[in-house]
Amino acid sequence: MKEDFINQVKQLLPDVDYCSFRFVNQFVNTISVTRNIVEPVTVSEDDGIMVSIINQGGIGYGSSSDLTMDGIKSAINEAIEWSKFTKNKTTFLPDYKRIKQVQGNYFTKEETNWMQVSTKDKIDYLRNLNKILKSKSTISNWGASLRYKKIETLFIDTNDSHFRQRISFLLPQVVVSAAHKKEIQTRTYGGHAHARQVGYDFLDTINLNQKAAELSEESIQLAKSPNCPDKNMKTLIAPDQMILQLHESIGHPLELDRILGDERNYAGSSFVTLDMFGEYQYGSKCLNVTFNPTLESQLATYNYDDDGTEASKEYLIKDGLLVRPIGGHISGQRTGLDYVACSRASNWNRPPIDRMGNINIEPGNYSEKDMISSIDDGILLETNNSWSIDDKRNKFQFSCEKGTLIQNGELKGIVKNPSYRGVTENFWHNLTMIGNKDSQKILGTSNCGKGEPNQTMFVGHSTPMCLFDNIEVFGGL
């Protein structure tokens, strides 16, 4: 967005108590090769503005994809009209005098930019992965894709705030299914977990070719494997399942707008109540969870949230004790609790709400070998493929693509359809060992749904392997 345009639109900031303009431009390019066939390549580009107004006891927003001066004026008028109507009718009116001025920027580091690599080279890369995936005749489905998304935000307001951010992320995905008799088993890379703020060069560091070969072989083995046994046992959870466990049973219940009831008609509320912060032992003493927007290359790393709050790393759970919610500046005002920079919107056409950013489990002291050798009878679970949790984020059930039985400190055979269930309030107290930095993975999911109107958000999770005692594990039919 050019300076002369910005100078022009600054003149449009209306004479109200508070007004912000949030311009967002999104670019998405998706390339997929499925069963050796290149699917239609798609490119999308999106521009728009969100005008937010607080004025004379009312609030309102107007948003539009019309970025002509007339279009912006029209969005301002819509916001003003809604702020007039909502006067004295709001659940909470933010104190605009407490909104701080911010100025700065943030840009994702991409060593090799997505646009520097030709579409043909990307297609060739995916075609080669397809060849590797279709290793045997029993492979019934296979595919690989690359999705690149770039989000540029420009924020200005009546406090003379002015910041720009350019966040771009890459999501490589691989899927392979094998059939044995009428049993189909699937292994994936990336489905829910491997989105990161990286350049195209990142693909050189993860050796997807080798991963594809391993996944193809594992899907064949899984299709012939026995079902996971039904029993309570020690459960070692790999990072690509831990991120869902962390997301659903720590991330969501700590969102302050849920605790305040905003989400009760849709995403749900929380078993956590306002009086529990600083008092409630969420899990065992080895559990440390942070809101960390500063970790380079993680999906939700940024300097400012969409309400203009400056971002910093903060503990949510310290030594197992619940210390801080995931609530933005406005939720902080509503409750008097400490806030973090988590007021985020999926695009220019949605207002910011409390969202996870990067929610991470801090690493412990144990190697993967230490943890496996400590288990007499247990299971290692890898790669989430199903998740479900109640509206207060307590009773959960997760399924994984692959289970590996552990007996007498050693990995034994693999089992299919492993699932486990539990209750959040008890589960984290069963956490006995946390892996060290070697087992920690920087992961993230680009499709967290919440809010009315609905919003899909990208959130990061970094976690090591974690070991839990006495978990109810079970298999398929």
Place this chain on the structure above:
Amino acid sequence: MKEFFESISKKILHEIHDDEVMIINFDAEVSNFVRLNHSKIRQAGNVKQLDLSLSLIHKGKIHTSSLRLSGNIDRDTEILMKSLNYLRREMPELSTDPYLLYSKKKQSSFTSNCNSKINNQEILQNVLDYVSNEELVGIYSSGNIYRGFANSFGQFNWHESTSFNFDWSLYNNNDKAIKQNYAGTEWDYSRFKKILDEGKLKLSVLDNKEIKLKPGLQRVYLSPSALNEIIDMMSWGGFSYKANKIGSSPLHLMTKGDKQLNEVVTITEDLSSGIAPNFHEDGFIKPEKIELIRSGQFNTSLISPRSALEYSVDHNAAEYYESPVSIEIKPGNIPDDKITEYLKDGIYISNLWYLNFSDKNNARVTGLTRFGCFEVKDGEFIGPINTMRFDETIYNILGDNLFGLTNNQDMLMDCSTYEGRSSYSSTLPGAIVDEFKMTL
């Protein structure tokens, strides 16, 4: 908006070379969203968005570019021309697409339901006044949605509608709730009050002491809304021709003839209500009805043009993901006014939540009870139950353990708004199911 799309599509199509094909899809809305909590307004605003996608086809290759537009013809034409040039430049990078199939037959159409006037502020003032003593949380959405199609064969399709969708929950002091919805094209205040009053009445039963269920088998009534959640899971690849071929469908054993549902179950993709547009993104016109499951047996899948070429079958103009957009289940014989009498002893489930597969091969689904779930004894409501997790196969729920379906259907308008306001709907009866497995 129609005039805008006509003008801009003409300008683009005018630029198309003789050896090129152009397909244009248009999707726009002007919406108002008002979010409520504690019976007051939490957020309120307006969204105006216009999306247009250009699919350029040349020598068996296709490339698609989607853009947000302003609605200003001159500005947007310039953007679209740049995009067209970009697609042409990139074309040599692509391979020919063996599954590329688009309609060459000119089948233009026009449907409009934009005649009603919705006065948002008047409606909301009425709502706020009527619920001021209630604990209400929810979302009110309204406005116009527009879908358009044009191609270089001269086809032009247009679908527009004005509607509102108010989706809310009423809470009591024990944190128990009833979920309700009122959607339509003309706001009728007395109709809204009637729905809300029914909700308040049900809420009074939730004031009774919570009954803590233990895991085990239960006879349950699934309301149309609860059954819709089960059907949503079936629709997650279950009716897709491709998913059934590659084995990722939860119903693949049914298509192979190894499993079946109860003979009272007939499921149809039914577009006759006209809520969703009947034209496909590649220009085909969709059939009004496709019977997916007939008397418990798998009848046919939704088949996209791409699948048709991949598997050498005829398509039925299903979209790429081959999921239903307007599903209908034939009603049964249980009188709608005697549900609790027929249920006798069991659990009345108004709403299910957060479903997912626990064993997809076997169509096994897990999820939770949520709003308005009661224990019924001897045909009478006793009190609310605690949140329970279930884990059960679709073959049991709609097969061996299905006691029956109710004789009335509810039309449920999808209130989801992820990229824009949805035009999906479903028309379903309720169901009484035996031995429904609660696990946690």
